[in-house]
Amino acid sequence: MGDVAKNVTSPVVVVTGGARGIGRGIALQLLKKGYRVAIADVDKRAGGRLVTESGGKITAIATDVGDEEAVRALFAQVGETFGRLDALINNAGIARAHGMALEHLSLADWQQMLATNLTGVFLCSKYAIPLLRPCRGAIVNISSTRALQSEADTEAYSAGKGGVVALTHAMAMSLGPDLRVNCVSPGWIHVSDDVLRPQDHDQHPVGRVGTPEDVAGLVAYLLSDQAGFITGQNFIVDGGMTRKMIYEA
Numbered sequence: 001m002g003d004v005a006k007n008v009t010s011p012v013v014v015v016t017g018g019a020r021g022i023g024r025g026i027a028l029q030l031l032k033k034g035y036r037v038a039i040a041d042v043d044k045r046a047g048g049r050l051v052t053e054s055g056g057k058i059t060a061i062a063t064d065v066g067d068e069e070a071v072r073a074l075f076a077q078v079g080e081t082f083g084r085l086d087a088l089i090n091n092a093g094i095a096r097a098h099g100m101a102l103e104h105l106s107l108a109d110w111q112q113m114l115a116t117n118l119t120g121v122f123l124c125s126k127y128a129i130p131l132l133r134p135c136r137g138a139i140v141n142i143s144s145t146r147a148l149q150s151e152a153d154t155e156a157y158s159a160g161k162g163g164v165v166a167l168t169h170a171m172a173m174s175l176g177p178d179l180r181v182n183c184v185s186p187g188w189i190h191v192s193d194d195v196l197r198p199q200d201h202d203q204h205p206v207g208r209v210g211t212p213e214d215v216a217g218l219v220a221y222l223l224s225d226q227a228g229f230i231t232g233q234n235f236i237v238d239g240g241m242t243r244k245m246i247y248e249a
């Protein structure tokens, strides 16, 4: 996968939730590959930090992806600022997955999680399409291995992420051949300051917990011309965890 030329005709990518964690890793890796990068995140302070860290090369546009007017304004600004859009990474998500027992889960909490994790993907894709289509661009949605397997008390998160996998293949059918749409489902990716224990790493078949760069590498590949025959798919990046059979002897 070759780097793209770094000039005004360089491709443009929007990374939602790009201020921190996995999105930040994706934004930085795509910047290195020559993309002009805009992040769309509710966290203005973290967005500002990343703009500074990038030497002003990354543009931060404060956006709540669950708010239709904000998303409409985001892509209007992207069109005015860059004049094109080659890729959209729907990464923004409320990553809190635990502790909402179904019988105590409020409708408001359910709706808030789905608004960001699923409706946000719909809204951003909808308003990005007019800019993406002339560039024959690509969309990558970030789901989770929790779309495929669960712990207790994770219904809202799992349902939203399962929805993202299904939305991916639906959009791939609707938007081809102009646009390709794929999904990446990460497993345990270390994005906090928490200190990991040896057993956290050891339980993974590859021997370690994942990093944002592990996800970013696959995202970059899926945007590249080398992935031109790939659409509608879900790719798992989890160090082998979803393939691990666990028996308690």
Ligand SMILES: NC(=O)c1ccc[n+]([C@@H]2O[C@H](COP(=O)([O-])OP(=O)(O)OC[C@H]3O[C@@H](n4cnc5c(N)ncnc54)[C@H](O)[C@@H]3O)[C@@H](O)[C@H]2O)c1
Pocket: 016, 017, 018, 019, 020, 021, 022, 023, 040, 041, 042, 043, 046, 063, 064, 065, 066, 091, 092, 093, 094, 095, 116, 120, 142, 143, 144, 145, 185, 186, 187, 188, 189, 190, 191
């Ligand atoms: N970290 C993991 O282990 C893991 C595993 C599987 C999937 N994921 C998914 O990866 C994505 C990124 O997660 P992360 O671990 O980097 O989380 P994170 O909390 O570190 O980063 C998420 C970013 O999204 C932003 N955000 C949250 N709600 C938003 C909204 N409504 N509009 C715009 N931005 C918003 C946050 O401000 C933050 O910058 C999420 O979709 C998450 O569900 C994470």
